[in-house]
Amino acid sequence: MSEYERSRTMPALPEHVFDQAGTVGQLDSWMPRGLHVRAEELPAVTVHEDRTGEDEPGLFRAERDQMRLEWGTRDTGDYAGWLQVSGIGSGASEVTVHLSFFDERHDPGADAVADELDRSLERLDELVRLRIDDGGAG
Template sequence: MSEYERSRTMPAQPEHVFDQAANADQLDAWLPDALHVHVQDPPAVTVHEDLSGQDMPALLRAQPDQMRLEWGTREQGSYTGWLQVAGIGSGASEVTVHLSFFDEGHDPGEGAVYDALDGSLRRLEEQVRMRADHTAG
């Protein structure tokens, strides 16, 4: 089993950050570029991976009261992950993303995973900033 985790501080209230992260219509805006989530009958979703061209049945659950998203593959159980938003004071939040690969063949490797996590957190922060600017203006 391989596990990876990254965190990033964002200049917004945790509720605002969670709302952006959990918005099913905007997941593609911050997820890794090669992944696309198609919501079917929540929590059931399908994840399309551009590199392999495969669609994978998955689950995506939002827990607003805990400001947490959880996801994973439905049938094989080879992959799970979560995103947690926490307030850190002064109107800022810390977002942590954690991935677990139970099937080593599904793990793309440390460098690729950390690049994807860092990129996703950066794009989520951009989403949060754009939404905050749009709301303020």
């Protein structure tokens, strides 16, 4: 089993960050490029991976009262992850993403995962900032 974790501070209240991160229709805008999530009857989702052209049954849960997202493979249990948003005062938040690969064949390696996590958090930060700059509209 391999586990990876990254965090980033964002200039927004935790509720705002959580709302941007946890909207199923917006997951493609901050998740790793080439992954597309389609909601079914939640928590069931389908994840399409451009690289392989395959669809994978997955699970996605958003627990707003805990400011936590959880996801993973539905049938195989090969992979799971979570995102936690925490308020750190002064209207800022810390966002932590954690990934677990239970099947080493699905682990792309430490460098690749670290790069994707950093890019995903950067895209989420941009999404949050755009929403703030837009006055929360949209």
